[in-house]
Amino acid sequence: MTPTAATVARRRRRRLSGAGAVVRRRLLVAVPVLAATSVGMFLLGAASPIDPAQQYAGAAAFTTSEENLAQIRANWGVDDPLPVQYARWVGNLLRGDLGWSTSRHEPVADVLAARAGWTLLLVGAALALVLAASLLLGTVAAYRRGGWLDRAVRAGAYAVQSMPVFWLGLAAIAVFALALGWLPAGGLTDVTATGTDPADVARHLVLPVTVLAISQAPWFVLFVRDTVAESLRDDHVLAARARGLPGRTVLFGHALRTALLPFLTLVGTHLPELVGGAVLVETVFSLPGLGAVTVQAALGSDFPLLAATTLATTVVVLTANLLTDLAYAAADPRVRLDD
Structure with a gap:
């Protein structure tokens, strides 16, 4: 009706x-x-x-x-x-x-206003990349569970999970910047640049964004793989297969949709680690974001700046958790927000 x-x-x-x-x-x-x-x-x-x-x-x-x-x-x-x-x-x-x-010799509000945008850009781009890659790799690995692709994805995830993010950054600089010369080793623009060109900024952010995304990917890839593998054994997915639906439709239209709900919760709870990784990535690649400023404030005992960045990070994490709950309820009409 x-x-x-x-x-x-x-x-x-x-x-x-x-x-x-x-x-x-x-x-x-x-x-x-x-x-x-x-x-x-x-x-x-x-x-x-x-x-x-x-x-x-x-x-x-x-x-x-x-x-x-x-x-x-x-x-x-x-x-x-x-x-x-x-x-x-x-x-x-x-x-x-x-x-x-005391370390920057300027008002803390001006420091945050000048650098918060670059950190949000780095974290946002890395989060988008890791979500897209983990959904694709985890779903395909679950569909081919037990095969060579599944074993390769899990082995790669476990290997990356054991590598510190600053080591990944230094390795990426050594290979792609120093050895191959494909990408810049750090900074936001070229040394000779007189302005902020979007194409130049995008080129300088390729390595930092990729390193940050790779460092956080194992959690998401393994979670998606396990959740989709479990969803493939659900009754409604088995019924879809029995009706003769194409494998791609069953995988992405039924199993993945079921796995997306707990995946939203993982995104919200994992955001603090993503922000912590951004601090190290900005330091390694000399990016003018809040991460490098926080390290400088800690080393210089700059209490006003350190307190402001800590409170700002706390507000971002609390906001992300709130948005995660709202997104979960929007994705699943069975969830009652007023409980």
Whole structure:
């Protein structure tokens, strides 16, 4: 029986209401998570033995008088009790003041604004590549399970999984940049470039994106392979085969569609590792993203910049998990968002 327009509208309103409830619940969870993250970062910064005043003065700290250093500490309030410092820092954060980067010598907000886009481009391109490749390789390996292709895919996945991402990056530079000369070894543009040409940027991103995607591919490939192999034994897939449907239709139209639902959850839960891999990839390939800046902030004990990048990463991960839940519910109408 075909549902009426009124029934369809009621279902749509119910699902939209359920989506709103999920967003509200996730916001209630996000607040304590972000608060705990900020407290942890603040306590780590307070426990650092490095004097912020001497760090700000740099080489001049060796000749600056103790009175001047004390005045810097007083201006920054670093001698105040920790609760007072934390409350002041949170207040500035809520007003949009992320502080001053001692390692970059510019406002933290400007650092994030200038570099966040490149990190999002790297992570987004790598995620798109790894999803497409893992869906294809995992599905074909499951269809040919036990064969030479299945064994080759699994062996390659296990081998790549044991390789650190920075080793993959250095190996890619040695082979494709230094030995063959096919691609640039690092950077975002050529040294002689006077602007940012999209074609030049795309050429420089080939190696970083590929390395990041390959480093994350084993989890996705093996998951898709196992899930599709299990789906091929489901009753509805066996029934489709019995009806004489082509193998490609059975594989991609029935088995893969069933496997996509848990695959969405894997994407959301695996995003933090993808972001962590981007930090190393940006460092190896000298990309001007947040990853390289985070490493520089950690080495230089740049607390304001390190805290801002950590909070930004936490927000991205929480948002990705929320979008994963919404996408899961959109892909499977049986899932009730208001539960």
